[in-house]
């Protein structure tokens with residue numbers, strides 16, 4: 001299972017600081033949607049230039065114009081680009097077409113999708129590399145939230161998936177046991193007193 005750090009920060013300076021702290025311990029470096037909105041797509045190029053040996057994930061959360069938006073991120077240096085799983089099938093098809101042209105990959109973000117497992121199967125048929133079974137930051141803040149809901153939906157999907165929704169040292173083993181391809185960790189790394197140590201601990205909990 002790969003480990004992905006989600007950099008939900010506002011500035012490229014903060015992102016570069018964080019990525020340099022944790023790069024040795026992660027496989028994929030994600031530029032969060034707020035970072036891309038604030039800094040622009042050039043931030044993707046800057047992170048790729050700083051970490052050419054790492055896979056770079058642009059969390060575009062594209063909801064329309066899939067081919068155009070994915071192409072913008074791939075040209076900037078992204079290896080993975082997200083499109084909303086809730087988007088129109090044609091939006092997802094367009095993003096996948098762009099990925100094929102660039103030799104890169106589309107990930108479907110299942111945030112806000114009600115039946116995550118069923119939609120994950122459907123968008124996998126459309127050609128996405130894998131689905132991010134995801135509870136967003138606002139859903140995580142709701143009373144009674146448990147990451148187990150997304151872990152269970154990933155397992156039930158029967159297709160390749162990553163898990164995002166507050167992955168931390170207490171849940172990462174369950175994420176791997178469910179069969180995830182990638183564990184996405186944002187807050188548990190970014191908000192740690194020592195982000196490098198937090199990423200290293202997460203990495204150490206992954207068995208292969």
Ligand SMILES: O=C(CO)[C@H](O)[C@H](O)COP(=O)(O)O
Nearest residue numbers: 006136165166167185186187
């Ligand atoms: O895409 C996101 C929010 O929309 C986050 O990057 C994702 O949820 C991972 O961060 P965290 O581990 O803090 O949940």
